[in-house]
Amino acid sequence: MKIPFFRPSIGEREIEAVTSCLRSGWLTTGQVTRDFESEFAAAVGAKHAVALNSCTAALHLALDAIGLQRGDLVLVPTMTFAATAEVVRYFDATPVFIDCRPDTLCIDPAVVESTLEALDAGRAVAGLQPPYGKVRAIIPMHYAGQIAEVEAISRIAKARDLAVIEDAAHSFPAAYRDDSGEWRSVGASADITCFSFYANKCITTGEGGMAVTNSAEYADRMRLMSLHGMSRDAWQRYTAAGSWYYEVVAPGFKYNMTDIASALGRVQLARADELLRARSEIARDYLELLAGIPGLQLPRARADRRHAWHLFPIQLDVKVWRQGRDAVIEQLKERGIGTSVHWQPLHMQPYYRELFGYQPEQFPVACSLWPKLISLPIYPGLTRPELEFVAETLRALCG
Numbered sequence: 009m010k011i012p013f014f015r016p017s018i019g020e021r022e023i024e025a026v027t028s029c030l031r032s033g034w035l036t037t038g039q040v041t042r043d044f045e046s047e048f049a050a051a052v053g054a055k056h057a058v059a060l061n062s063c064t065a066a067l068h069l070a071l072d073a074i075g076l077q078r079g080d081l082v083l084v085p086t087m088t089f090a091a092t093a094e095v096v097r098y099f100d101a102t103p104v105f106i107d108c109r110p111d112t113l114c115i116d117p118a119v120v121e122s123t124l125e126a127l128d129a130g131r132a133v134a135g136l137q138p139p140y141g142k143v144r145a146i147i148p149m150h151y152a153g154q155i156a157e158v159e160a161i162s163r164i165a166k167a168r169d170l171a172v173i174e175d176a177a178h179s180f181p182a183a184y185r186d187d188s189g190e191w192r193s194v195g196a197s198a199d200i201t202c203f204s205f206y207a208n209k210c211i212t213t214g215e216g217g218m219a220v221t222n223s224a225e226y227a228d229r230m231r232l233m234s235l236h237g238m239s240r241d242a243w244q245r246y247t248a249a250g251s252w253y254y255e256v257v258a259p260g261f262k263y264n265m266t267d268i269a270s271a272l273g274r275v276q277l278a279r280a281d282e283l284l285r286a287r288s289e290i291a292r293d294y295l296e297l298l299a300g301i302p303g304l305q306l307p308r309a310r311a312d313r314r315h316a317w318h319l320f321p322i323q324l325d326v327k328v329w330r331q332g333r334d335a336v337i338e339q340l341k342e343r344g345i346g347t348s349v350h351w352q353p354l355h356m357q358p359y360y361r362e363l364f365g366y367q368p369e370q371f372p373v374a375c376s377l378w379p380k381l382i383s384l385p386i387y388p389g390l391t392r393p394e395l396e397f398v399a400e401t402l403r404a405l406c407g
């Protein structure tokens with residue numbers, strides 16, 4: 009059996025949509041992208057959506073939109089992908105790493121609070137020296153597809169006038185129950201929420217991303233900066249509705265999404281619930297099949313969350329398993345099972361370690377969890393026999 013870590017779910021409708029875009033004569037950002045944006049905004053319940061060529065671009069433009077300046081501070085998880093923190097460095101600003109909760113691996117609001125208090129008081133904060141810059145934003149990331157404690161984080165942010173930018177690369181569609189018991193979609197409430205349509209994300213455009221917000225001001229700024237800081241985009245310039253005239257009002261970037269990608273994205277968006285249902289069923293099967301394997305901690309969907317199940321990360325208790333995580337990954341690979349690790353915490357990566365002089369144990373939860381983590385394959389199309397094979401293989405390796 010050969011079970012890759014990921015296989016995209018691309019059907020005839022996606023192929024049809026892309027070829028029809030190719031035949032239309034309009035390839036770059038145009039009406040198809042505008043349609044994708046309005047459909048995506050409606051799907052998450054946000055007023056505005058800006059389609060971009062990656063989630064990294066969305067995070068970058070979000071920080072630009074809130075006016076991040078050199079020397080400012082932004083709170084980011086250490087247990088996240090490189091993109092979440094690198095965008096802060098684009099501004100020569102400082103990512104302040106925050107440890108994760110042991111149960112969800114999302115940013116820990118208690119650590120957010122204690123870090124902010126330490127910064128206020130000019131006390132020591134891992135890797136940083138006072139005098140500290142101004143704290144401007146918090147970027148929670150929804151690990152594996154389970155939404156972080158967004159309400160606690162939003163309360164902390166409001167009290168200090170900080171922006172909340174969600175890294176929702178793993179979480180579409182996903183929802184949480186708010187304090188009043190109402191279900192709210194990820195993307196409906198943060199200042200700006202950034203989604204990824206990278207090949208292995210919940211829905212894909214090959215490469216792509218979306219920034220959503222309820223603020224017209226943020227949306228306008230992100231749209232402007234996504235295309236060279238030009239006051240009108242190509243579609244508006246070259247169609248009868250537009251004119252040839254534009255003004256360059258800022259040194260922008262080249263982050264726009266093509267209509268080819270949007271054509272793919274619109275079909276994937278229409279299938280998002282179906283794809284989520286398939287992932288949820290796989291998660292349910294894994295939870296049943298892997299139960300009882302000693303020394304294995306399984307992910308748990310909280311009752312007040314609709315988990316997007318982008319990843320299925322398990323934790324090996326290396327004391328119970330006779331071999332380490334890396335050896336287990338190697339043996340799974342030999343038996344045809346592809347896995348991945350999300351992630352080595354960023355404070356342990358050479359760039360940040362050298363820049364800030366971090367010690368691994370300065371973020372004890374992330375540091376102790378990462379040697380245990382293995383992400384198992386989870387995507388629509390995985391069959392019950394394939395899942396049984398993964399479970400049997402793990403059971404055999406454990407013994």
Ligand SMILES: *Cc1c(COP(=O)(O)O)cnc(C)c1O
Nearest residue numbers: 062063064089091177204205206
């Ligand atoms: C994939 C990912 C990103 C980056 O997405 P791109 O669309 O590839 O730029 C950002 N954050 C997290 C947590 C991710 O997993």
